[in-house]
Ligand SMILES: Nc1nc2c(c(=O)[nH]1)N=C([C@H](O)[C@H](O)COP(=O)(O)OP(=O)(O)OP(=O)(O)O)CN2
């Protein structure tokens with residue numbers, strides 16, 4: 226079994242109305258985010274030797290990055306409130322068709338925070 230991981234970064238603004246961190250989080254402000262998508266496979270395609278072509282991942286993650294980079298995340302209705310939980314699920318739902326996506330992590334390194342989504346419970 227193999228797991229392949231590809232990451233991308235995006236810079237985005239948000240506001241979180243409800244947090245114990247107070248006013249700074251409630252004002253509109255920006256962060257650098259780093260997202261990692263992991264795809265699992267038991268077999269490789271005998272013609273390519275690959276579980277999934279990183280080129281396919283690069284293409285799809287580029288499209289998702291364009292949806293998020295330099296955006297005000299609160300305006301993207303499909304995210305909901307722009308927490309790391311909702312961001313990781315938003316990305317998972319847009320990449321899951323590529324293969325067996327086991328997890329999507331979103332890191333906010335400046336805060337030393339990471340959230341990982343493993344998909345819905347069966
Ligand atoms: N379960 C969660 N809890 C919290 C989340 C979250 O996504 N999931 N997010 C926050 C805050 O947005 C987060 O902690 C960042 O806080 P913020 O005030 O925006 O960050 P800083 O100013 O410290 O960040 P810098 O990038 O260093 O300026 C709270 N809880």
Ligand SMILES: [Zn+2]
Nearest residue numbers: 239250254256
């Ligand atoms: Zn924030």
